[in-house]
Amino acid sequence: MISFPVIAPGQPSRGQVLGKAALRAAERLGLSARQFARVTGLSEPGVSRLKRGAAGIEEGSKSFELAAMLVRLYRSLDAITGGDEAVARAWISAPNDVLGATPAEKITSVQGLVDVCAYLDSRRARL
Structure with missing residues (x-):
């Protein structure tokens, strides 16, 4: 038997929670709304609705998975930089020889x- 979590009235959906987390991660990394849209596969109007809290990211969608990966990237980088947002922003926008471009690109x-x-996971494993 399949059971689904019951969401109480007024409780945010998983898509809303992930959307908010991904937006915060993008903001802390210095990504623009346009870059966030490209990373997650959302339309720019969809990002705007997400920012206003008028929508979430559909659970199980490609955008949901990509947003989760962005949050994972942010968490890994945050752990490596010790929570220093300026260092994280500098890293994401600086050319990286191993990656062959800036991480933001x-x-x-x-x-x-x-x-x-994967690159961040390999760097983190060394800690």
């Missing part, structure tokens, strides 16, 4: 987002 494709997460 790389994460606009699915493979690039996966590559950047």
Whole structure:
């Protein structure tokens, strides 16, 4: 038997929670709304609705998975930088020889987002 979590009236959905977390991660990384849209596959009007709290990201969608990866990227980078937002912003926008571009450019494709997460995971494992 399949059971679904019951969401009480007034409780945010998982898509709303993830959307808010992904927006905060993007903001702390210094990504623009346009960059956020490219990373997550959302339309720019969709990002605007997400910012206003008028919508969430549909659970199980490609955008939901990409937003979760962006949050994962942020959490890894935050752990590596010790929570220093300025260092994280500098890293995401600086050319990276290993990645072959700036991380901000790389994460606009699915493979690039996966590559950047894997790179950060490998750096984090050394700690």
